[in-house]
Amino acid sequence: MALQLNPGDKYEKFEILSVARKYDGSWVYRCTAEGYEQPLAVRVSLDSVQDEDTARRALREITVLEELTNTHVIRVFDSGMGANDHWHIVLEGLDGARLDHWHDFDRPMPAAQAVGLIHQACLGLAEVHARGVVHRDLKPGNLWVEPDGNLKIIDFASARGFGANALAGDNVTTQHVLVGTPQYAPPEQVYSSTLTTASDVYSLGVILYELLSGHCPFWADRPRSEVVRALADDPVDWMNAHVKQPIVPLREHASCVKVPENLADLLETCLAKKPEERPKDAGVLANSLGWVLHHELGQAPVATMLVTDPGGGVAYRMVPPGAHRVGFGPGLDIRLRVEGDDQPWALLEWEGPPKQAELRVLDGGRTITLNGQPISQRAAIGAGDELGIGGFTLRLTYPRA
Template sequence: MKPAIIEELDLSPGDHYGEFEILAALGQGSFARVFAARSPAFEAPVALKLSRAPLTDEATAVRALREISILQNLRNPYVVHILDNGMGEDERWFMVMELLEGATLLEHHDFAAPMDPVRATRMIYEACVGLDEAHEMGIVHRDVKPENIWITAGSGACKIIDFGLARAWDPGSTMGTDATVGHMLIGTPHYAQPEQVHSGKLVASSDVYSLGTVLYELLCAHNPLFADEPLNRARERLRDNPLGWLSAHVKNELVPIDRYPAGARLPAELRRVVHWMLAKDPALRPTRGGAAAEHLAWILHTIFNTEVAAMLRSARPDGSNPSQLLVPGGFTLGNTESCTIEIASGGPARAHASLRWLGPGHEAVLSPVEPHGTVWVNGHLLERPVLLVPGTYFDVAGTRMALAYPQPGSSGAPS
């Protein structure tokens, strides 16, 4: 069957686009529409993101390829995953993604009342982890908002969606460095950042600011820029006034979250992290999603009794036994300044191994760094990457270590 060639993409259930049978329309933006679809190539239904018009201009094609290249490289469980992509016979670009069950955070929570702080903290922790893998690649999302945070049915876990506005912020990224276009507004004014006005340059901590705004609003049902005005009232007042939002992000002082009863009841450590994420100067915020996630994980683990991170336990030659929470991501073990897991060693400064963990449901991978000979796993010399299954111990330059994964169904899980 020939693909449906409909300029406005008015596809209905039962219509076909190439191999895809349309099951339902899920949403649309200025660039593309998203459908639930069925394809012989996939056992389960999928999400089909289809450009609203054929790709006849270079800018639109670059945007499509950018989103594909980002999502193809993201593996953590807190982002939407791409399954395939291509070009239809009518020259429309399409991307096949996992079909998510659930709702966006905006649909899931009406923001008129505070959310349970454990649920809110865990959701934003997961969003931070999801973004950090992109940040590690040198990519900034640039449009973090409740509509782009998906809450999955059943588990309540969140996934970051819609990387269509993402750009590189790291000059070393293979994505290029076109982070801004003059001072054009990028993303959504409500969740924009002060640097949009000051420099127009968005970096990883810009995404952190947006997530900080969402977390503040979840915890107290107010926006951090307008004292005593309920969030929904402020949103309605500025609905058609993007410059009002931008001006407030730059000029209005942060309203301390403990001004409100719900905020005053929060642990001091959580209030401090929320304020840190909302610093006006991007250099004074957590540098990446992972930096914020580490602090939120500590709060969840030690105050809210909710396991979300792995625990790395060590036994050093000097008799000390430090422990370290590990959020999903990549780590280097050694005694150089760049190493993220410190190994006390009397030898020359070097990295001994790397460790990567994708998150709950996955086992970490430990890989040696040449020259070999300083890392042993269960008594065997580490010469190639190995999975750290539960119960595995490993020795790095004389320090014995073991990684304990969070237990499924720990208390405080979102619902």
């Protein structure tokens, strides 16, 4: 019998306050627990773990979340196996609502607000992609908007690692079984057994298109809700559209006539049928959206980075809001010198003012310092702080508020 808890119930050390969200295999509860001062949520499996596949699915989400530190990804505090072999994950308690509850998707959202939300999702996902993990089920129901407008990705149950980063014995091969939600699934799910970070970019592109237009990308004559109702039980029609139908150009919608051309072109690229024609990952998309926010929508001033080389020479780098790969190769976003490979040393994430940028170390074997002290994982970069990377000194200047 499925374990379904009610307000007032006790589960392990948790006092259940309310049911927050319901998933197919687990429920999330608001709760209190001894030893925690902040509001909590606990995700508990409905059924006990009775086979290896169930255990791997639980371990996968725990493995992904425990190592993430981004403010745009839900935090995990603990995990374990409870009575009768039900797994649980202890998460931060969130105020706010899912994006599809927070916003009526039949009503177009102002471009700056829509781009800003998806930009935040990209910042959260950039760390995930940098770790070699694909989310595989990005949709409005898995994006949470807090009262202050901060967006968090809240569900990684479908995530997979690839290559050396495979999680719990998994990888991103799908064996031609539909993964995630058909409305947001990339076309390669039909013809390929492998998903990449560009697959997540496609899903974010669909969400952004819907936010901007109030329509699904393939039907101009019906509002989004009408299409969703009509195809609720027909994943085949969704996948046929993703694979075969061209998207309706964004600016053909009356509400999108004034959307900047560069934004419309970027969105069309995100929704390319072939993954290799899209931005390759969320970090690249974050930087492109940051450019649009600054240059086209006037929403995000840029910061300036002063780079001093070991010989005392100086150079300047413009840093728009985004997720910037820092290192020594020509293919990186913030390159310290021309020669070198494209393996990034760190990820510099900046949402724009009034937030501070944060540096996420990507290779624990390389020494990066902040004001002379080694950084082990993530650190906020204040005005006047000095970063040391491979003999180079970096200093970030923020725009005036």
